[in-house]
Amino acid sequence: MHVDNLPTGSVSAPPQGGPQPAGRQPVVTARRVAKTYGRTRALAGVDLDVRAGEVLGLVGHNGAGKSTLMRVLAGLEACDEGAVAVGGREVPPGDVGPGATAFRTVRMAYQETSLCPHLTVAENIWLSSRHDLPRAGWRRAAAAAVRRRLDEMFPGHAVSPRDRVEDLSLARRQMVEIARASLVDRLDLLILDEPTESLGPDAARSLYDHVRRLAAEGSAVLLISHRIREVLSVADRIAVMRDGAVVAERTATGLSEDEVLTLMGAEVAAPTEPVAPATGSRPQRRVVAELRGAGGHGLHDVSIRVGAGEVVGLAGLAGQGQQEVLERLWRPVRRDTTVEGARAYVPGDRQRSGVLPLWSVAENLVVTAMRGLSRYGVRRRAEERAAVAHWVERLAVRGGADAAMTELSGGNQQKVIVARAFASTADLVLLDDPFRGVDVHTKTGLYALIREEAARGRSVVWYSSENAEMAHCDRVYVLRAGRVVAELTGAEITEERIIAVSFAESGSDPESEGAPR
Structure with a gap:
C-alpha cells in the first residue's frame, strides 16, 4: 500500500544555475x-x-x-x-x-490508481492525508475534504465519500485519485x-x-x-x-x-490518417453477433448487429452503455443476445481485469493462445515461443518476452493485453477503450492491425473514448443513456457527427461516469 508524502516546512533557495524566469524557481x-x-x-x-x-x-x-x-x-x-x-x-x-x-x-496522481479498493473514499483520504486531518472525527473531516475538492475539480461527479472504491467506475476512481493527490495544506x-x-x-x-x-x-x-x-x-x-x-x-x-x-x-x-475500410461492392456479411432490443443492466431496447470481418464501433460520451454492450457480447446469457464462435475481450481496466502481474510478458501474451497452439491437449513450447516473439516484435513491446509485467510502462502493458486477444483463435474480439495510455505511433500500428484482422474475417467490436478513432470502423453505433441514438456508416463516421448526435436533445445522462455535469 502506498501512502503519499505530506507537506511540512518551507522551500529553500533554488540552486544557482542558468537564468530562470522571474517567479519561476x-x-x-x-x-x-x-x-x-x-x-x-x-x-x-x-x-x-x-x-x-x-x-x-x-x-x-x-x-x-x-x-x-x-x-x-x-x-x-x-x-x-x-x-x-x-x-x-x-x-x-x-x-x-x-x-x-x-x-x-510533492504529490502524484497515478495512471493506475493507488487507492485501496476495499476501503471507502473517505478512508482512502485518511490514509494519504492523516497528518492534515484531526484524529477526533477524522472520518467526517476526510469526507468533507474530499467532497469539497471533488466539487472544485469535477462538478457533478456523483461520488459519495461513503462509496467503496471497488464499486466506483474507472472514471470516478480516477477522479478520486486526482483529488486525493491534491489534498494537502x-x-x-x-x-x-x-x-x-x-x-x-x-x-x-x-x-x-x-x-x-x-x-x-x-x-x-x-x-x-x-x-x-x-x-x-x-x-x-x-x-x-x-x-x-x-x-x-x-x-x-x-x-x-x-x-x-x-x-x-x-x-x-508519419501520417496518422484513418486506415480506411476496403471499398467497393461486398457480399452481404454473415451476422456473427447480435443484440435484439436488449434491455436491463443499463441498456434500453438496444439493437446491434456485427457481421463477419466487420469492425463495429461503439461511440458517444463515456458511460452511456458501451461497456454494457461489450459485457453482453462477452457473456451472451440472455435470449436477446446471440454470438457465434469464440470471443476475446480486452478490458478497459487493465489492472483489475487485464494484467496478470505475477507473470512475464510471454506468459501474459500466450495464455489465451495455448489451446490453438497445442496438439491433442499437449503444449508445444516452440510454437508458443514463436507466437510470443511475433507479437512482441510486431507491437515493439519494450522489455521483451522475459520481462515481468510489473516492469513495463502502462502503455506497454496495454500492448501485451491487445496482443493477447489477437493472438488467440477468437472469431470476435471485444475492445474496451484499448488504446488508453498508448502513444500515437503505436496506435497507428494497432489501427492497421485491426483492419488486417478484419480482412481475414475476424470481427471486432470496439469502444473508444476518442471519437476520432471511430473513423477506422465500418459501422458505428452512437449510444446515449443506454440507447442507440444513431447508426453511422461510411462518410457519416466523423468526430463532428458523433459529437453532434451525442449531445442532441439535452445531452447525456447526468449519471454518466465520464461526463459529469
Whole structure:
C-alpha cells in the first residue's frame, strides 16, 4: 500500500544555475538521473527542472521513461546515479520512499490508481492525508475534504465519500485519485500521470481548469499525457523524453502537435490518417453477433448487429452503455443476445481485469493462445515461443518476452493485453477503450492491425473514448443513456457527427461516469 508524502516546512533557495524566469524557481530538479531495472535501462542521465507556477508537459513514447522519472521525482524510488533536489536541497539516498520527509510537498496522481479498493473514499483520504486531518472525527473531516475538492475539480461527479472504491467506475476512481493527490495544506508540485485517459471531455476540461488555477497560485504541475493537443492547450513548457533521457525542451506557445511528434522521434511524424475500410461492392456479411432490443443492466431496447470481418464501433460520451454492450457480447446469457464462435475481450481496466502481474510478458501474451497452439491437449513450447516473439516484435513491446509485467510502462502493458486477444483463435474480439495510455505511433500500428484482422474475417467490436478513432470502423453505433441514438456508416463516421448526435436533445445522462455535469 502506498501512502503519499505530506507537506511540512518551507522551500529553500533554488540552486544557482542558468537564468530562470522571474517567479519561476525550480521546486524539483533532476541532474544526470539514471535508473535500471534488471536489463532495462529506464532512465539514462535525465536533466530536468520543474518550476514554481508553471505547467510542464512531459511527452514521449511508451517506455521512454516518463513514469519512472515521475516516481523518482516524487521520492518513491531512489535513482541509481545522479541526484534529485527538492526546494534547492539535494535529497540524500536514504531519504527516499513512501513517507520520505524531503518530498512532503510533492504529490502524484497515478495512471493506475493507488487507492485501496476495499476501503471507502473517505478512508482512502485518511490514509494519504492523516497528518492534515484531526484524529477526533477524522472520518467526517476526510469526507468533507474530499467532497469539497471533488466539487472544485469535477462538478457533478456523483461520488459519495461513503462509496467503496471497488464499486466506483474507472472514471470516478480516477477522479478520486486526482483529488486525493491534491489534498494537502501545501502543494509545491502535483504530478499527473495520464490523468484524462479514463475521463470524459467535460471532466477533462474541469480538471485542466483546476490545473491552471493551481499554477496561478504558485504550485507547479507536471503533466504526462499521450494526448498532445491537450498538453499543448494547458502547458507552459514541453519536455520530450526518448530512450530514458530528456532530448528537448520547448515553450508550448506556438508549438504544433506535428512538431512535438517529430521531437518524439521522426517515425511518429508519419501520417496518422484513418486506415480506411476496403471499398467497393461486398457480399452481404454473415451476422456473427447480435443484440435484439436488449434491455436491463443499463441498456434500453438496444439493437446491434456485427457481421463477419466487420469492425463495429461503439461511440458517444463515456458511460452511456458501451461497456454494457461489450459485457453482453462477452457473456451472451440472455435470449436477446446471440454470438457465434469464440470471443476475446480486452478490458478497459487493465489492472483489475487485464494484467496478470505475477507473470512475464510471454506468459501474459500466450495464455489465451495455448489451446490453438497445442496438439491433442499437449503444449508445444516452440510454437508458443514463436507466437510470443511475433507479437512482441510486431507491437515493439519494450522489455521483451522475459520481462515481468510489473516492469513495463502502462502503455506497454496495454500492448501485451491487445496482443493477447489477437493472438488467440477468437472469431470476435471485444475492445474496451484499448488504446488508453498508448502513444500515437503505436496506435497507428494497432489501427492497421485491426483492419488486417478484419480482412481475414475476424470481427471486432470496439469502444473508444476518442471519437476520432471511430473513423477506422465500418459501422458505428452512437449510444446515449443506454440507447442507440444513431447508426453511422461510411462518410457519416466523423468526430463532428458523433459529437453532434451525442449531445442532441439535452445531452447525456447526468449519471454518466465520464461526463459529469
